[in-house]
Amino acid sequence: MDTKRFIARHVVDLPKSGIRDFFEIVAKMKDVISLGIGEPDFDTPWHIREAAIYALEKGKTHYTSNLGLIELRRAITKYVEKVFKISYRPEDEVIVTVGVSEALDIAFRALVNPGDKVMFHQPCYVSYHPSVTLTHGIGVPVPTYAKDNFALTAEALAAAWQPGCKLLVLNLPCNPTGGTCNRAQLEAIAKFVVEKDLLVLSDEIYSELTFEGEHVSLASLPGMRERTIFLHGFSKAFAMTGWRIGYACGPADLIEAMMKVHQYSMMCASIISQEAAIEALLRGEDGMKAMREQYHRRRDFIVRRLNEIGLKCHLPRGSFYAFPSVAVSGMSEKDFALGLLQAERVAVVPGTAFGANGAGFVRACFATSYEQLIEATDRMDRYVSGLRR
Amino acid sequence: MLMNPVLKLLIEGGSLNPAQMAQVLGLTEQEINSHLEQLKKEKIFLGWRPVLNLSKESAAAVRAVIEVKITPERGGGFNRLAERISRFDEVESCYLMSGGYDLLVFVNGESLQKVASFVSEKLSTIEGVLSTATHFMLRSYKEQGYLMDVVQEDNGRLKVVP
Numbered sequence: 001m002d003t004k005r006f007i008a009r010h011v012v013d014l015p016k017s018g019i020r021d022f023f024e025i026v027a028k029m030k031d032v033i034s035l036g037i038g039e040p041d042f043d044t045p046w047h048i049r050e051a052a053i054y055a056l057e058k059g060k061t062h063y064t065s066n067l068g069l070i071e072l073r074r075a076i077t078k079y080v081e082k083v084f085k086i087s088y089r090p091e092d093e094v095i096v097t098v099g100v101s102e103a104l105d106i107a108f109r110a111l112v113n114p115g116d117k118v119m120f121h122q123p124c125y126v127s128y129h130p131s132v133t134l135t136h137g138i139g140v141p142v143p144t145y146a147k148d149n150f151a152l153t154a155e156a157l158a159a160a161w162q163p164g165c166k167l168l169v170l171n172l173p174c175n176p177t178g179g180t181c182n183r184a185q186l187e188a189i190a191k192f193v194v195e196k197d198l199l200v201l202s203d204e205i206y207s208e209l210t211f212e213g214e215h216v217s218l219a220s221l222p223g224m225r226e227r228t229i230f231l232h233g234f235s236k237a238f239a240m241t242g243w244r245i246g247y248a249c250g251p252a253d254l255i256e257a258m259m260k261v262h263q264y265s266m267m268c269a270s271i272i273s274q275e276a277a278i279e280a281l282l283r284g285e286d287g288m289k290a291m292r293e294q295y296h297r298r299r300d301f302i303v304r305r306l307n308e309i310g311l312k313c314h315l316p317r318g319s320f321y322a323f324p325s326v327a328v329s330g331m332s333e334k335d336f337a338l339g340l341l342q343a344e345r346v347a348v349v350p351g352t353a354f355g356a357n358g359a360g361f362v363r364a365c366f367a368t369s370y371e372q373l374i375e376a377t378d379r380m381d382r383y384v385s386g387l388r389r
Numbered sequence: 390m391l392m393n394p395v396l397k398l399l400i401e402g403g404s405l406n407p408a409q410m411a412q413v414l415g416l417t418e419q420e421i422n423s424h425l426e427q428l429k430k431e432k433i434f435l436g437w438r439p440v441l442n443l444s445k446e447s448a449a450a451v452r453a454v455i456e457v458k459i460t461p462e463r464g465g466g467f468n469r470l471a472e473r474i475s476r477f478d479e480v481e482s483c484y485l486m487s488g489g490y491d492l493l494v495f496v497n498g499e500s501l502q503k504v505a506s507f508v509s510e511k512l513s514t515i516e517g518v519l520s521t522a523t524h525f526m527l528r529s530y531k532e533q534g535y536l537m538d539v540v541q542e543d544n545g546r547l548k549v550v551p
Contacts, residue, residue, distance in 0.1 A: 023549040036549035126551040167495065175551075294401055297394070301413045347549060370402055370413050 014133060017126045018353035020032075021271055022337070026347045033376040035364040039177060040239040040320070043277075043366075046285040048238065051279035052272050058114050060271050066263040068096025068247070069274045074248055075281040080232070083215040084207070086238040087223060088174075095259055096269045100233040100246040101207050103258075104169075106133055107248065107267070108200050109230055110257040112137040117162060119198070120169035121152040123323075123354035123361070127357040128169055136308040140165060143357045146325060149314045150179025154188035161196060168198045172219060173206040176354045176363035178316020179321040183216045190221045199254075200228045205246075208237035208288060210318040219249075223366045226251050229258075236320075238280040245273040295320050298366040298373055306364070309384050320367040323351065324346050325360055331386050343386070344379035397426040399434065440533045450497050452481075452526045453504050456490040456493065458519040467491055470517050479507045489523070501525070 004012070019036075026032055045261045067073065073090035080086045087092055097103040102264060104127070112118065114136035122141035130138040142160040144150045152170065157321075170189075174181040181189065193200055200218055207215045219228035233246025248258060259377045262268075299316065306313040313324035326336040333350040340346050351358025398410050408426065411418040419466050428434035441448040458472045467485055471492055475483040482495040494512070498504035504525070513521050 017551065019549055019551045023547070026548045032548060034548045037547065041546075071523050176428045237548070286474075290401075297398070297413060300415065304415050305412075348547060353551075370398075370405055370409065374409055 008112060009134060012137065012236060013192055014130055016356045017130075019126055019349060022349060022353065025338075026195070026341065029345060032341070032347050033368075033372050034347040035203045035366070035368065035376055036349045037365050037367065038321075040081065040236060040243040040291065040367050042239040042291055043281075044239050044243070045284060045386065047287075048240070048276050049185070050277045052276040055272055061277055062271060064268045064271050064274060066094075066259055066268055067092075068092065068269060069278070070273050071273070072096055072278050072281075073247075075365075079281050080230070080249060081280075084204075084215075084230070085220045085348070086217060086230060086249070087232075088249040093255055094247055094249050095249050095255050095262060096234075096245070096274060097262065098246070098266055098269050099235060099244040100203055100231050101127060102244075102262070102266060102269075103231045103233075103246050103248040104128070104148075104203065104380070105134075105203065106258045106261040107231070107254075108132060108135045108137065108167075109261045111167060111199065111240045113201070115164070116167070117165040118167040118169060119157065119160060119165050119172070121156075122356070123150075123208070123351055124169075125171055125175050125203070125357035126354060129169075129355070131335070137167075138164075140328070141297070141355055141357065144177065144179055146323075146361075149317070150177035150323065151176060151181045151185055152179075152189065153185065154192045155341070157192050159191065160161070163199060165196060168193060168375035169200060169201045169203065171203040171205075173210060173316070173318025175206065175319055176321050176351065176358065178319040178360075179323075180210065180215070180318045185239075186216050186221060188312050190218060190224050190355065194223065195217075195372060198227070200224070201231060202228055203230070203231045205233055206319040209292055209295055209320060211292075211299060215318070219220050225275075230255055234277050234280055237289060237292075238284050240273075241277055242283060243270070244272040245269055245277050272386075291294050296366065298370065301370070302364065302366045302373055302377060305373075306380075309377065309381045309389075311380070311384065320365055322364045323361050324364065326362055327360060329384060333358065333360055333389075337362055338378065339387075340383050344383045346379050346383075393424070393428065395421060396428060396433065432443055442532065442537055443529060444537070447540055450499065453496045453498075453508070454495040454524045455492075455496060455508060456522040456524075457492040457512065458490050459492060459523075460517045460519060461491075462517070470515070473515065474512065474518075476504050477507070477511060479504070479511075485504065487498050496523075 062302045074093045077088045077090045108131050112135040113301045117138045117140050118132045119140045121144045123319050132139040142156050144152050202218050231248050234240040302322050303313050310328040311324035313322050329336050335346050337350045342368035348362040351361035407421045408418050411421045444452045461467050479496050481497045484493045486493050508523050
């Protein structure tokens with residue numbers, strides 16, 4: 001029987017993630033040093049894991065309120081106020097979600113009418129465009145460039161804008177480029193947003209991993225709080241990817257709309273993860289800072305080495321990704337990544353997995369040990385000098 | 390407080406050798422060595438020692454923790470006696486403690502007899518040592534930050550994720 005005919009058209013048309021194909025190849029190979037992993041190499045700090053064990057022991061095995069445990073929402077608003085300088089009411093301006101992924105999904109579902117246009121900068125996280133498509137919206141990619149260290153500029157936004165644009169998705173610092181915006185750049189973006197009457201979904205999952213300068217949240221700029229849904233989570237800063245726990249903060253009406261979608265689909269985030277998240281916010285800061293320091297040193301190392309090798313790479317101000325150009329090889333990013341994998345068993349992700357604007361670049365994640373980074377870059381060196389000969 | 394980056398890397402890098410440390414920090418190996426020399430000179434970095442699993446046959450040793458009460462002296466307090474005790478090769482570590490006793494002494498020996506005779510013949514006969522209470526260690530679960538006998542299972546981390 002042709003079971004495929006039951007699949008919805010817009011899902012049939014949805015392309016498979018480019019990362020998926022690459023994963024299939026890497027998974028079959030042995031002794032690969034992978035710089036293709038978009039998550040911390042650290043396990044979740046023990047005190048956080050232990051808090052989850054304790055929660056289980058106490059019988060915390062039930063549903064929570066749809067919005068999430070009030071203790072967690074209080075801890076979140078306190079943290080957001082302290083770190084991002086934005087204040088939200090824990091009662092009705094915060095919703096706890098199953099990772100930022102769910103927060104984005106329910107935001108799109110709550111906000112996008114069929115045919116609404118959603119702007120996002122590209123290269124970008126793999127799920128933005130498909131998530132928009134799944135809600136029958138139209139994705140409008142806005143290119144970012146190596147010459148700007150992959151910061152989003154108001155000029156690029158203005159050039160990409162079309163009538164019908166309603167939302168703008170920001171991801172600063174950005175996966176996969178590590179690019180981010182300074183205050184002046186954000187002010188220009190804010191001006192554009194007001195001018196075009198857009199609502200912003202600001203995914204700031206990498207914000208704690210900002211290595212120099214301040215991380216500025218768009219929502220903290222004058223007039224932007226009511227135009228922004230602030231999305232954040234625990235995965236990167238607290239090394240909690242597998243817990244699937246994140247949150248959204250924003251004006252009560254918008255959170256309420258998201259909550260409707262959330263309550264009919266997810267009901268609530270896992271209570272165990274919520275309990276762990278409370279511990280992370282209350283006592284996780286030192287551990288988080290220690291991890292950031294290590295990422296910082298690793299970043300300095302890998303970016304220096306990549307440039308020595310000839311893989312021109314800007315200094316990513318945040319995240320744990322380096323995004324070097326492979327121009328020196330004279331190859332496409334896909335051929336380069338495949339060749340490197342086959343010849344030297346080092347996995348990097350072709351930039352086009354993150355959208356057409358990633359052409360000519362690869363993403364190398366430096367959330368791995370010093371030894372592995374030294375070995376991986378030595379292998380890349382050998383590969384690139386072999387190509388030059 | 391800004392910590393010396395070489396010192397930081399010593400702590401977090403685990404088993405990096407000076408050549409690898411040089412690579413990570415973008416310095417020459419010579420510069421790393423002179424940094425290490427400086428740290429040694431300042432008595433911050435004292436030296437390298439292997440962390441061994443003493444329950445394994447080839448590294449086997451008997452260890453005891455000894456609570457020692459001593460008489461403080463006018464002028465020197467506990468220092469002279471503590472230093473004297475510390476100089477024995479059998480003594481791995483020695484700390485001045487608050488509470489019910491004065492010194493906590495970690496002793497290492499090839500056999501129970503050797504540790505026992507160190508305590509009875511050397512330690513307790515030193516003038517000024519008032520009493521000793523010796524506790525033999527039965528099993529180690531964590532040594533200098535390394536978990537013992539915990540099988541590090543593959544955590545199933547995927548090789549490529551977005």
